[in-house]
Amino acid sequence: MLQSGHPLEETLERLTRGLEERDRGLARMIAATTLRRLGGLRGLLRALLERGIPDKARRVEILLLVGAAQILFMDVPDHAAVGTTVSLVGEQASTAGFKGLANAVLRRIAREGRALLPDVADQPEWLVEGWTAAYGPTLGEAVARALAREAPLDLTAKGDAAALAEKLGGRLLPTGSIRLVEAGNVTALAGFNEGEWWVQDAAAALPALLLHPAAGMTIADLCAAPGGKTAQLAAAGARVVAVDRSAPRLRRLKANMARLNLAVDIVEADATRLKAGPFDAVLIDAPCSATGTIRRHPEVAWTKAPADIASLAALQTRLLAHAADLVKPGGVLVYSTCSLEPEEGERQVEAFLNAHPDFSRLPVTPGECGIAAEWINAAGEVRTLPTHLPDEDPRFAGLDGFFAARLKKA
Numbered sequence: 001m002l003q004s005g006h007p008l009e010e011t012l013e014r015l016t017r018g019l020e021e022r023d024r025g026l027a028r029m030i031a032a033t034t035l036r037r038l039g040g041l042r043g044l045l046r047a048l049l050e051r052g053i054p055d056k057a058r059r060v061e062i063l064l065l066v067g068a069a070q071i072l073f074m075d076v077p078d079h080a081a082v083g084t085t086v087s088l089v090g091e092q093a094s095t096a097g098f099k100g101l102a103n104a105v106l107r108r109i110a111r112e113g114r115a116l117l118p119d120v121a122d123q124p125e126w127l128v129e130g131w132t133a134a135y136g137p138t139l140g141e142a143v144a145r146a147l148a149r150e151a152p153l154d155l156t157a158k159g160d161a162a163a164l165a166e167k168l169g170g171r172l173l174p175t176g177s178i179r180l181v182e183a184g185n186v187t188a189l190a191g192f193n194e195g196e197w198w199v200q201d202a203a204a205a206l207p208a209l210l211l212h213p214a215a216g217m218t219i220a221d222l223c224a225a226p227g228g229k230t231a232q233l234a235a236a237g238a239r240v241v242a243v244d245r246s247a248p249r250l251r252r253l254k255a256n257m258a259r260l261n262l263a264v265d266i267v268e269a270d271a272t273r274l275k276a277g278p279f280d281a282v283l284i285d286a287p288c289s290a291t292g293t294i295r296r297h298p299e300v301a302w303t304k305a306p307a308d309i310a311s312l313a314a315l316q317t318r319l320l321a322h323a324a325d326l327v328k329p330g331g332v333l334v335y336s337t338c339s340l341e342p343e344e345g346e347r348q349v350e351a352f353l354n355a356h357p358d359f360s361r362l363p364v365t366p367g368e369c370g371i372a373a374e375w376i377n378a379a380g381e382v383r384t385l386p387t388h389l390p391d392e393d394p395r396f397a398g399l400d401g402f403f404a405a406r407l408k409k410a
């Protein structure tokens, strides 16, 4: 998966087909924990294996990472983690010769525990350096640490959020999202089949709120699938034109709207060439590196490279430039990304405003839509971080890293 760049969920879906739900859950947890802690775990193996592992036995390294993750970060009994890993190493002729080594390394990790972990970040260095440059050394490192934690489950209610929070025993956040921990299988939660809510990180719900959607407004959602923000706009009564260039993703959007019983116009198109509008409001929830979602998708940290950020930023620039023409005079444009990288957020908007003097920021104000002052930057844009929304109980803490700017056309 790390080589192919395929998403973790997709890979697990394929590899665990046919397993019982409990075993699938355990496999998911082992894989996600290994990826969340990959930086530290790799450093640990480098320190313990003075001579390294030959390239032809890469599988041994992967098994050791997975074994160490279970010993150091999961409730799996040490003897079980050691035993399973060593027998997997012994299963293939090409790696069987490393059984003794695997046994010795894992037993040492079990004996000495987390004290053995080197003082290195769990996220790739180039990303940590970028966050340190963007947010300062203290906050940048705190962001990297917060991204290694598991995220809670946030839901957006189609109707009365307070009533739904009570029904599900969840916590109602100031922005209207509902936060649950240890929810298990989401499709088994009350109200799923009835279309009363959908899964959406609390920060991901902010861009649509900034438009103050209401009946009588026509809104183009230019990068709409799978439809989290489309659903918010439609549930508020707006007429929504949901555009996306991916047919499979639009099929998911369609299924989601059917479950939620929401009607939207669906258009399969490249939004950089779309001929439509002008609209009262346009939302661009642009494709991005998704580094703000590493808590939920830990593979993102290891499957993205600096060149991806540059090419995504170029696409974002084109999307913004074309969207400018789709907004009617006096209308509003919200641009958002689930990225922590300023190239995909703050700098994108700065460049757009320099090139489009008919647009200006419509700053977000503290308290608007329940948005805390801490989540708003000096320019009046939303910049959430995984360190935001702290809580005594870490299972309830954090937000995805999101950027959202609201711009008004003269």
Ligand SMILES: C[S@@+](CC[C@H](N)C(=O)[O-])C[C@H]1O[C@@H](n2cnc3c(N)ncnc32)[C@H](O)[C@@H]1O
Binding pocket: 222, 223, 224, 225, 226, 227, 228, 229, 230, 243, 244, 245, 246, 249, 269, 270, 271, 272, 285, 286, 287, 288
């Ligand atoms: C961040 S996701 C959108 C998530 C969605 N707004 C939500 O809240 O559920 C970005 C989407 O942009 C779409 N996309 C990428 N390039 C596009 C383009 N040129 N035109 C239209 N859609 C595009 C992708 O297919 C993807 O579905």
